[in-house]
Amino acid sequence: MYGYENDEKLKVDQLKMWENVIKEEVKFDKKYISPFRHDITPKCYFTWVGDLLVFTDWGDTKIHKTYHDLNQPLLYTKESQTQSPTSTFSSIISKKRDWNKYDAMYWKQYNIKKEYLEKEHCHANSWFQFYSKRKNKYFSRSLLENQLSYTIKVENYIKLYNPYIAELKWISNIPQSIIGGADDLPLLIDTLIVQKAFKDYLICKYVYSISCVWLQSENITPDTLLPIIKRANKVVIMFDNDEAGKKGGENLLTFLKTSYPQNNISCVFTKEAKNVSDMIEKGYEKKLINLIKKIK
Secondary structure, three states, X not given: OOOOOOXXXXXXHHHHHHHHHHOOOOXXXXXXXXXXXXXOOOOEEEEEXXXXXXXXXXXXXXXXXXXXXXXXXXXXXXXXXXXXXXXXXXXXXXXXXXXXXXXXXXXXXXOXXXXXXXXXXXXXXXXXXXXXXXXXXXXXXXXXXXXXXXXXXXXXXXXXXXXXXXXHOEEEOOOOOOOEOHHHOOOOEEEEEEEOOHHHHHHHXXXXXXEEEEOOOOOOOOHHHHHHHHOEEEXXXXXOOOHHHHHHHHHHHHHHHHXXXXXXXXXXXXXXXXXXXXXXXXXXXXXXXXXXXXXX
């Protein structure tokens, strides 16, 4: 049911989701204030209906809500009243599923294998949920087997990648100071590529066997990158070949050269397509290979 093989796991996850909303333990003999309305009178309650945890929102009318409704605006929560936002997204959780043929088809177009994803602590999702502090909403979605969603774990943080959900393509609570892939680098680095995208990082590292890291944004200049740059003989920034990527690349180049003016640091952009993964997808892999050879 709803992408779950285990009904008990579905029940436990629903309890956790609602407890994230009301910021206290769900009790079935207690009345709650509705987080969906401007009303401070506790009239609402929880009941089980089969495998679904139902929140009965009893204002002027009785409305039954399930975890599918948690993308509605939350007007009253303890979190919104007592905490100031420290990141755009929080409470990111997901349900892992086995890899399937649709995953294989998607990643094959970029020459990325399942083994590469697993080494980078990436798994496929059958369900995900997160809280957006900017919109003051919970979002939750159950997925069919051909609806692709992935969880990428970096240290104790999570990034969701939903390639075909434009408005939710990247959801992350990873601090901007964290450099993806940094722990796997050799002590002394010959050539280092700095990518913005996780997918492009995978291609450079695993397909073309070149040292690479990925940043959380193309609009940042993290100090945590500096000790890594110091260990590299050559550094190449490869952001997207668009306005944002060029601007971010030039800003990062200036930042790094100011810190290490003697180092060999440059910006390189793909010409035939926007980035490394697009080059492969659009049939320019031979030209990409030649570009990587020049970089090495």
